[in-house]
Amino acid sequence: MKILLLNQFFWPDSAATSQLLTDLARGLKERGHKVSVICADGHYALKNEAGDPDVEVRRVKAVPFVRGKLGRALSYASFFLAAGLFGLFSPRPDLVITLTTPPLLSVIGTLIKSFRGSRHFIWEMDVYPDVAVDLNYIKAAGLLDRVTGIAADYSRRKADGILALGHCMRRRLIGRGIPAEKIHVAENWADGRVIVPTPRPRERSELVLLYSGNLGLAHDVATISAGMKALKEDARFRFVFAGGGPSREQLESWCQTENIRSAEFRRYSQREKLAESLGSGDIGLVTQRESCLGSVVPSKIYGLLAAGRPVLFIGPKDSTVSQIIERFNCGWQVDNGDSAALIELLKSLAVAPAKVWVAGQRARKAFDRHYDLHLGVARICSLIGAQADETTIKEFAFQTTYSYNCERQFQRENL
Secondary structure (H helix, E strand, C coil), X not given: CEXXXXXXXXXXXXCHHHHXXXXXXXXXXXXXXXXXXXXXXXXXXXXXXXXXXXXXXXXXXXXCCCCCHHHHHHHHHXXXXXXXXXXXXXXXXXXXXXXXXXXXXXXXXXXXXHHHCCEEEEEECECCCHHHHHCCCCCCCCHHHHHHHHHHXXXXXXXXXXXXCCHHHHHHHHHCCXXXXXXXXXXXXXXXXXXXXXXXXXXXXXXXXXXXXXXXXXXXXXXXXXXXXXXXXXXXXXXXXXXXXXXXXXXXXXXXXXXXXXXXXXXXXXXXXXXXXXHCCCEEEEECCHHXXXXXXXXXXXXXXXXXXXXXXXXXXXXXXHHHHHHHCCEXXXXXXXXXXXXXXXXXXXXXXHHHHHHHHHHHHHHHHHCEHHHHHHHHHHHHCCCCCHHHHHHHHHHHHHHHHHHHHHHHHCC
């Protein structure tokens, strides 16, 4: 089968969507498919020169990606136009998979489906325009919200299938009027061969909370900030932030102003060094603003599970991250704004390190059974009609049954 993948970022870029798409491209080729990719010639994050997926890649000219509304818009628009031209006039693919960088990239998939007769799947990394409204980029029910919503939902209804990152995202899409039977849950993954559990340094007495990756506008910073301030004189705790993002810069400045000496800030880690970086923490921190429930699904949890680290999630209880923690008993969830509960939890864990260690063991066990790279890629291959081996089919059937049970439970609790 000839498969065309569209996203602004691809290997060797180390952005999350780039890494996931590269993993999928490699998996599809290993299954005997002819894979081609249309992406931009610029980069979003660090380069990862290792692991060339060895597929056909067309890097189109686009305005380099920069942060800021104008620069982002120009970069998105230029790639959208270039990718549309190449997508429509390249050899006909049997299947097109579009991601959501830039927003409305699915429209190109719809055009290829309409004019070339290809099948089209949308891999929703973020739900647009919802996430832009949730982050106050655009006004709810305003002209831009309505126009982009109509275009996005038209593509969703015309698509052969939609891949959602979690049950919360699936519910968000159903709420937009998208037929439920089109939407399939395909959770993200991490590479369990690259990210392996590492032992905790014996000489360390403090409890280290690690936030790894982009700290952006969709993440709850206020709750962890309140906790850090309350515990800043408690030598039992250390808070490490490895990565970047606009909220990270603000947090670092705030820590300097408030003299939070227990906070440490590091740069992004290359993928091949991620195990060492994630292993430097005792507990992995993941946060999400309540307003972004379903419009985004934090993917940081999968690397932490692979590293054998329990997860502390600050965010809504109905999120996919919270459901994973509850299902496998591999961490803790704290509601947005409940800094008192956060402080109490951390103090209790500081005097019971065995709980942290046991939760970390459960995390890796859950990862090996459900979220390793080969299982995540196989789930998507099954959904889009690519071949899968017998083990993969059994795993996918298990995930489908679990998805159904979770949805029924959510409906019962919200009647």
